[in-house]
Amino acid sequence: MKNRTHKACVVFCLLIYSCNNNTRLPGNINTRASLPDSIQLTVSGLKVLTTFINRKAGTTSVLYGNPLALREAAGLNKEVVGGEIFTLVTWKQQPDTHWFGAQIPGDFLSAEQLKTDSAGQAVVLNYRRYEGNRFVPDSDTLYKSGRIRFILAQRPSVMP
């Protein structure tokens, strides 16, 4: 009898140990930061142009661009030309649980896209914005033009 209790105890301990081991090693993908599948916007094929942090809002962003957008941002184009694509992704920051002293992207907040199209002599600026997994039709043109100006004002990070 005693022996059996003993064995049961050992098995139980092993079970607890293996469970513990699993919870200590969770899947380490940052799922809350990933771009929702539902939004019609992707960064694949684009390059990192720059990254910045808004201290007051506690957010962090990455601005991506296609090669034309990168040229534009580096000031190599005299003016905006057709065919530029910029995508700006913004996250709420969260503490890095692997390293005290750092913050990493937390919840995905928004994705904005600026696409330029040439229409004859003129260049049309198309701006779209998603907040969470929802498309935001911007009626506020002032806000919109502010965001476009902001995106076009970013300079590439030095990446030798």
Place this chain on the structure above:
Amino acid sequence: MKVIIKKKIYRVISFLVLVVVIVQFIQPRFENPRVTGDITAPAEVKTILKRACFDCHSNETKLVWFDRISPVSWMVAKDIRDGRNAFNFSAWNNLPAAQQKDKFWEIVNHALSGVMPLKEYTMMHPSAKLSESDLAVLKNYVSGMAYTETYDSSKATEESAQFNQWQKGNGIQFIPVASNGVAYDPDYKNWQAISTTDAFSNGTMRVIFGNAVAIRAIKEKNTRHWPDGTVLAKVQWDQLADHEGNIHTGKFNQIEYMVKDEKKYASTEGWGWARFKTPDLVPDDKDAMFATKCINCHRPVKDLDNVFTFPIEQ
């Protein structure tokens, strides 16, 4: 029959005892060299460090009787040697101030993750274990060392100069290679970003890139054991505050790579490590043990294939 077995057991035991006695004559030398630059820290912090870390990371090692028994003493001697080599609180003040800060963040992170003090040691010296309140004291103290960014025109100038140089330059003339064979790979600029870091500890920011193999591993949730061919690159810039308090990338400091090849890099945890500094991409491999430094600091994530980053799927 029984008597013979008993005799045999008796003989084996006495042989073992003899061996144990003999090895006691093979003793490592324990020395406490002079203290040249003792760490200055608030008393409550120092008490914790003295109790939990000083035996291996200072010249004030206090051995107890069982530390002196061979073969335990041999392991103790090795830990003390390697520990003092890693960093030494008795020579702490001889380090430049910036290095002291960086090292202390590393120290606190090793304590928080539980990789230090070494498990073998706390088993025998339970009083060295760190409590939650000890950890809180360390966190609080190191938080006071965090970098506070303000607009600094000289930093902005520095970044501008670097930017102009970079735009003018027609790239590097040859590909720099670190002494372990890991080469700078300019292709990282075409890879996907898998995360970013705001290191408020030292006022830097980073983007972490993954090559195609890495991105596939993330898609397949295969990141607990990154496949051969994975390359992770981490680019680091100074933080540059604007007038509104927003933080942009300032001066480029360095790029680091981790290249997975279980066979080729078996001696360095399956990864080839390399760091290239400044826009001239100078390999940071002067110290022959440079990869050990990388691995030691990545130790808190040893169970995650030595990778800190929580990759973002996008």
